[in-house]
C-alpha cells in the first residue's frame with residue numbers, strides 16, 4: 189500500500205486540533221550503543237551536515253561513529269538523572285504544562301503532544317497517535333526560538349516526509365521561529381531578573397547560543413541575526429547598556445569555522461580583560477540539556493576560573509517556568525486563530541457513505 193489509510197476513521201468522530209511541540213532529541217541511554225544510534229540518525233541529516241553525501245557517509249561511518257559515541261556517552265552520563273535525559277524530561281514537562289494551560293483557557297478538543305526530531309518519541313509515531321485521535325488540524329511548534337535550516341527546516345522536512353505517506357493530510361501550520369516574540373523575551377528577562385534577585389548582578393551577562401558553521405550564514409541562514417536580535421531585546425528589557433552583555437556561540441563540531449565569537453574562547457580571555465564576574469544564559473535552548481549543563485555550567489566554568497575568573501554562574505534555561513509556558517501557550521493560541529472544529533461531524537452524511545461502502 190502506497191499511502192497509509194485512515195481506517196480508524198468513523199463518521200461519529202469529533203474533529204480535533206493537534207498541537208505538536210518538538211525538540212532536537214536525545215539518546216535513549218548514556219551508553220555508546222544508544223549514542224551510536226542517535227548520532228547516526230542526527231548526523232546523517234543533510235540539513236545538519238551540508239557536505240557531499242558520499243564523502244560524508246564515509247567520514248561519518250568510517251571515523252566519527254567509531255570514536256564519538258564512547259566520548260559522548262561519558263558526557264551524557266554526567267547529565268542523565270533518574271528521570272532520564274534532561275532534554276526529554278523538560279520537554280515532557282513543558283508539554284504537560286502547555287496542555288493544562290490551553291485547557292484552562294477553555295480550549296476543548298485540542299490534543300497536545302511532543303516528539304523529537306531524532307530518537308524517541310519520533311515525529312512519525314506521535315503523528316500516528318494524533319491522527320488516530322481524530323486530529324484534522326495540526327500546529328507544529330519546534331522549540332527552537334531562532335530559525336536555522338539545521339534545526340527548524342529539518343523538523344519541517346521530517347513532518348513533510350511523514351505526510352508523503354498519508355492519504356489524509358491535516359490543515360497545517362508550522363511555527364518556524366519566535367526569536368522576537370514579546371512574551372518569549374519577557375520570559376527570558378524575568379528568568380534572568382529572578383536569578384539576579386538571588387545571586388546579584390554580574391559585571392557581564394553572556395548570551396550563549398548553539399553555533400552553526402559560518403558557511404551556513406554566508407549561504408543565507410538567518411540564525412545569526414535572529415540570535416543577535418534576541419540578545420538585544422532581552423538586554424533592552426533588562427535595561428542593560430551595550431557593554432554589559434555579549435553574544436557568543438558554543439558547541440562547535442568539526443574543523444571548519446563556526447559562528448564567532450566562540451563561547452569558550454571568550455570566557456578564557458575575559459579575566460585578562462579585567463572581567464572576572466560573569467553570568468551565562470542560553471536563550472536558544474528552550475530546555476536544559478547536555479549542551480547547557482555539561483558544556484556551559486561545568487566545562488566552560490572551569491575554563492573561566494582557570495583563566496583567573498572569580499565568579500561564574502549559569503542561569504538555567506526557561507524549561508517549564510511559568511513565564512515560558514505562558515509564552516509558548518500564547519504563541520500556539522495565536523496560531524490556532526479561526527480554526528474551529530465541527531461539533532456535529534457528518535451527521536447526515538454518514539448513512540450515505542455507509543451505503544456506498546456496501
Ligand SMILES: C=CC1=C(C)c2cc3[nH]c(cc4nc(cc5[nH]c(cc1n2)c(C)c5CCC(=O)O)C(CCC(=O)O)=C4C)c(C)c3C=C
Pocket residue numbers: 212213214215235236237256260273275332336338339398399400401439441472473476477478479
Ligand atoms: C538550539 C539549536 C541547535 C542548533 C542550531 C544545533 C546545530 C548543530 N548541532 C550539531 C551537532 C551536535 N549537537 C548536539 C547536541 C545538541 N544540539 C542541540 C541544539 C542545536 N544544535 C541540543 C539541544 C543538543 C543537546 C541534545 C541532548 O541530548 O541534550 C550533538 C550531540 C552531543 C555530542 O555528541 O556532542 C551534536 C553532535 C551540528 C553539527 C549543528 C549544526 C549544523
Ligand SMILES: [Fe+2]
Pocket residue numbers: 398439
Ligand atoms: Fe547541536
Ligand SMILES: [Fe+2]
Pocket residue numbers: 412413414416
Ligand atoms: Fe547577522
